[in-house]
Amino acid sequence: MYSGPVIDCDVHHARSTDAELIPYLSRGWREYVTDRGRAGNVPLTVQDGFPNPHGFMRADTYPEGGGEPGSDYPTMRAQLLDPRDVRRAILTFGDDSHLAGHHNPYFASELARACNDWSIDRWLAQDPRLLSSIMVASQLPDLAAAEVRRHAANPRMVQVMLVDNPFNYGFGHPVFHPIYAAAEETGRPVAIHGGAGGWANPPSTGGGSVNTYFETHVLWPQAIQTHLVSFIAHGVFEKYPGLRLVLVEGGSAWIPSLLWRFDTEFKGLRREVPWLKRLPSEYFAEHVWVSSQPLEISPKRENIIDLIRSMQLEDKLVYSSDYPHWDADEIEYLSNRLPGEWHSRLFFENACRLYGWKADELDKPSAVAETVK
Amino acid sequence: MAGDHEIGVLRWQDRFFAVHNRCPHQKGPLCLGVVSGRLHGSVPGSMEVDDETPVIACPWHGWEFDLERGSALWEDGYAVKVVPVSIEDGRVLLEVGKGAKSQ
Numbered sequence: 048m049y050s051g052p053v054i055d056c057d058v059h060h061a062r063s064t065d066a067e068l069i070p071y072l073s074r075g076w077r078e079y080v081t082d083r084g085r086a087g088n089v090p091l092t093v094q095d096g097f098p099n100p101h102g103f104m105r106a107d108t109y110p111e112g113g114g115e116p117g118s119d120y121p122t123m124r125a126q127l128l129d130p131r132d133v134r135r136a137i138l139t140f141g142d143d144s145h146l147a148g149h150h151n152p153y154f155a156s157e158l159a160r161a162c163n164d165w166s167i168d169r170w171l172a173q174d175p176r177l178l179s180s181i182m183v184a185s186q187l188p189d190l191a192a193a194e195v196r197r198h199a200a201n202p203r204m205v206q207v208m209l210v211d212n213p214f215n216y217g218f219g220h221p222v223f224h225p226i227y228a229a230a231e232e233t234g235r236p237v238a239i240h241g242g243a244g245g246w247a248n249p250p251s252t253g254g255g256s257v258n259t260y261f262e263t264h265v266l267w268p269q270a271i272q273t274h275l276v277s278f279i280a281h282g283v284f285e286k287y288p289g290l291r292l293v294l295v296e297g298g299s300a301w302i303p304s305l306l307w308r309f310d311t312e313f314k315g316l317r318r319e320v321p322w323l324k325r326l327p328s329e330y331f332a333e334h335v336w337v338s339s340q341p342l343e344i345s346p347k348r349e350n351i352i353d354l355i356r357s358m359q360l361e362d363k364l365v366y367s368s369d370y371p372h373w374d375a376d377e378i379e380y381l382s383n384r385l386p387g388e389w390h391s392r393l394f395f396e397n398a399c400r401l402y403g404w405k406a407d408e409l410d411k412p413s414a415v416a417e418t419v420k
Numbered sequence: 421m422a423g424d425h426e427i428g429v430l431r432w433q434d435r436f437f438a439v440h441n442r443c444p445h446q447k448g449p450l451c452l453g454v455v456s457g458r459l460h461g462s463v464p465g466s467m468e469v470d471d472e473t474p475v476i477a478c479p480w481h482g483w484e485f486d487l488e489r490g491s492a493l494w495e496d497g498y499a500v501k502v503v504p505v506s507i508e509d510g511r512v513l514l515e516v517g518k519g520a521k522s523q
Binding site: 221281282283285286313314315316317318320321322325326 | 445458459460461462463464465466467468477481482483484492493494495
């Protein structure tokens, strides 16, 4: 099993109650959410989605002292950060990650601002290994870009995260470009996280909406595929040549077939997108990274290895646990499924390249422990 | 016909080109395709025409090739065989056998 340094690129930190986030809202928005008389508060999270009959969390991640999985730092530390040589863990929010699914764009923008401040205050302050995504309300891209720039000077706010899609076009559409301009300018990758199904305004499955969590989870890669194709076709990487994109929680086995098809279609349909100067797969190779979870379980171990190798994805895969969610991937499990010669890249080096970190500058656990004390 | 090869002579504005009538992709009748200036976009969303670089689009799958060099628009190394052309006394002459190899 791999025992070297680890960067975990998808760790869901959560809050147990709305009351935890309300102090981070502006006075006006605090008034808006709380002044409801007997009807109660306005809920801060998007009220939609499919139930998972087992629940969405690993049963053993509920903190002993109560609260939601992912909401308690000591529990996360004991279960995720300390048992392995975890050098960095990138926080990706819980239900708040779906704030772009809110119908009210002004409320969503304020929630994004509040979530980011909550993340800095309640989490980053506790452990230097923790880093946070910058949540943005893509409903209002100019405000989202301003939110990205607000964190420009904080190196621990490491990426811009998109999940739900407020509009009916893929994330490559020019309406979203102010966000990418800010991401490129501030040197932050854009992370598209899977899971907008059910919570998003448009269906995130091709051909129609689905009816069970089972279906939506099987089809999770579809929305990511749409966004990836949209990003490349609209020339986002021509317009923002310094931009990096990471696809989170969409799996990876589908990437070769999509890129093969993408390149072939480009040969016949280039006239529609003549601003593209290279094959789609070449943009992918330069600009796109992929998180490992959930690694598809192929009938034979070598099937998934062959697929990954066919597009040199072993240089683009970054480890993600998805803790504390029910479908998380363990380091030991991935170590056994993927070749040993990939491990240092998968668990550590690829993420260093993606986020622009020097491997020897990342703290060792002993240094972290000192800091935390 | 030149031996076993079909070669098409194509005119774009005042220039002449000759290419083998066989797309390297699936052997489609390339010379039945449309000739135009090469489309390009200096920035995403823009649509411009480069009349100095005529291209032919295969009538089967739409793959486009630079008429002068024969190369595909996405990869220099992938090409249709072209034949050098010269104009003498109002006649179009083909230098058969000297073109780049088709793939």
